Amino acid sequence: MKTMKTLLSASLALTALSGCQPETEKPNILFLLVDDMQSDAIAALGNKNVYTPNIDGLIAEGVTFTRTYTNGALCGALSMPSRAMLMTGRGVFEVQSDGMKIPECMVTLPEQLRANGYQTFATGKWHSDHASFNRSFAAGENIFFGGMHPYEKNGHCSPRLYHYDRTGQYKETSFIGEEFSSKMFADAAIEFLSTAAKAQNPFMAFVSFTSPHDPRNQLPDYGKKYKAKDIILPTNFLPQHPFDNGELAIRDEQILPPPRTGEQLQEELALYYGMVSEVDEQIGRVLNALNATGEREHTVIVFASDNGLAMGQNGLLGKQSLYEHSVGVPMLIIDPRSKKHGFKTDALCYLYDLYPTLCDIVGIEIPASVTGVSLKPLLEGTTDKLRDDIFLAYSNQQRALVKDDYKYIIYNVEGKITEQLFNLKKDPKEMANLADAMPQKAAAYKEMLIQRLKEQQDFCNIDTPLWWKDGHKITWDELINLYIFE
Template sequence: MKNRTLCLALGLSALATVGFAKKEQKNVLFILVDDMQKTSIHAYGNTQVVSPNIDRIVQEGVSFGHAYTNGSLGGALSMPSRAMIMTGRGVYQVKQDGAVIPESQVTLPELLRANGYETFGTGKWHADKKSFNRSFEKGDHIFFGGMHQYNQNGHMSPRLHHYDPTAEYKEPFVGDKFSSEMYADAAVKFLSERKKNDRPFFAFVAFTSPHDPRNQHPGYGHTYHPEEMELPVNYLPQHPFDNGELKIRDEVLLPFPRTEEMIRKDLADYYGMISEVDVQIGRIIQTLREKGELENTILIFASDNGLAVGRHGLLGKQNLYEHSISVPLVMVVPGMEKGVRSESLCYLYDIYPTVCDLLQIQPAASVTGRSLLPVLQNPEQKHRDQLFLAYNSSQRALVKDNWKYIIYNVDGVVTEQLFDLSNDPDEMINLATDAKYAFKKDAYKRILKEEMKKNNDFCDLDRHFWRGKPGKMTWEEALKLYN
């Protein structure tokens, strides 16, 4: 508690030092979607997807073409990814794989709240309820958990909460609209009722689309027909080897092998969810425009992770391929570059210190991410030399200089992959077994080992079983790590 108080005091001191008047402070609108591939946006070249509002965000801001979530120690990526975003810390630095955000890890909205910001949250919060209330002084239509359940009518009947000052959130209510519309309604209401000259705001809108269930769609958006869907170039009926994650929830949603008809239907449903959430994103931005606050608002758009949807014979995100571990990230900053793309490597948890730099507020002492402000000022600027990616106890990867090295250990069976991302962005040609690339593969493995040690990884690539015993780490074991 003492450390947290000190962190917040530092933030207040920094605000006083720069001497900003309230009216000069920019607002922040953070829109986070769930399970969205970066290649499923029309503005990025996917002509099959209808996403006009997300396209406008891309056209108005800086896109980070190589943004990644750091990974996950358990079954899903969403929980640690969202905790990393909120705390500005890596996957080995959050508590219980993101299930709990302790007071010692000051969240971004919590810091801004201490610096005079009005903080508002709606939608998905995948951590503990107390950390939500520390972060947000206001909120509505809040969803605590990972996904809307199939047996509860999915997105059509979301189980939500009104803001509870006690942070107990005992009894949810059932929303009478599609989840995305419920979250947008809450955001629009908050923005509409604010007076323009009130305190600056930080609004966090965390949609649960396009995460499944996708069995029902609302009556708005765009309708896609399976027979018109183009299969991804890296579509496979099944994954070529056991990656340790072929029988988890995401992967058993469709039977094996995955036929072309199955994937076309899944893509049609998936793109439909992207189009429906795009409509709701448009409503929120239009509200800001009507209030005359859009030009004074930093807008951040991102996804917590990607998704396979038939690529490499997979459906889910429990892998380290680009479609699942790399994410869309766009920042629209008034007065800065528009419609440009940066190829700099970055993590999602770099967003926190970036926002702090943009607002001239000192980040909390618990933050370990690196600010992207130099890249926003010059998109050609290099940010990170390499990225280290991890999933459970069976998959590790390194991204560096447009190459990716992935290594798997499934019950002692080791498989390696090496991809030239410049010439093979869909990761279809594994060069790990090509003698011409043996030196590069060995060099990347050596760097990966160094990154694992640096990050206090519980796995060791030199052991037969990386974590000292066979079998992948269980969810319960993952929650006990890094407390």
């Protein structure tokens, strides 16, 4: 078997032969993406349970966007559309087959960087097709194609990985990683950084961890371990969700079937926070490696999660909902040339706004296929609104709108309509439903939501009794054929 160093050197050599001219004036990009991390599962953002010194350090150094949302999903595997949106700078109804494939008409962020002289490298999770991965990245190692590491195959302890295949076919059998998944990805990133820093061209390293996504039944031999009895339960913990939201029987909810006790949730959260801390440790290793290259002051750093997770909040365990804990994500940007350090903004934004933002920061053209909004003005201190509201969608059963201090959610489960209205400023944990007490505001938000559905070319019409066809929950075969872009 070829060594990692040999494989990386070979793929980087191919990059050097691509004819790109050195662009040393452009900053490097280190993109750190985690999987299923709650937006508040970070000590520096107020979580008293968890130990995250390395992520805390990034927050102290950069600009944190405290009201960042993923746009939603049409199926239960939320990371697939989320990551496709992130890579294309487009919304949930603007990606193909819920993100399963990224067609050539959509220029990915690393593809655009690569076309502008960047060395592009990836390690870790890629939830779309192989062809789009190879269009995006000129090099890679310890690549994971898929959604999660299966329980029955030893989970994160035995990740099924691939070496970079320059043909893009990936026909050779995957190999089993000898270390915990996060360490395998960090190792590959560290090796790349040591090589890329010596090149004339700037680099974009995409380090895409699969943690803290479950399985979380086996923790690695590094990182902080937590005792269940010491875990403080979230204030919005409920044994079960108060009504049928259409996804109470999905896999994520059955990991620990409801009704759940506080003691059960403490055990589950102890494992979850263990995963958060272990990936924080590996992020620290990558940052140390960047420091050792001398390139830290020339590197834009991004940290984010693809989506959140309930973990007992509002009576849910998974992420198939439009509550803040599931559609809200942590996101921060460090631009070494900026004078803003430890700054937080509550401006509304989508995760996929990172694409045009990074293009703006490094000074390259934003492709016409991108529909996201650049957040660079916020990094420069503007107080102007870049987005008035946020539209959210899940399956054909849940839609929501966030505007100012309020969030409106409407559900249609087999013809049964449920409405919720939350004052996020006074009730950030979404515990007090104001829909009945404030019917006029709920109606006004519904009207705004209907307009957003039309603008987004949503296949649902929430002004009709069944929203879509006969009201049945959309199937995988149906949704992958809804939005095709070729």
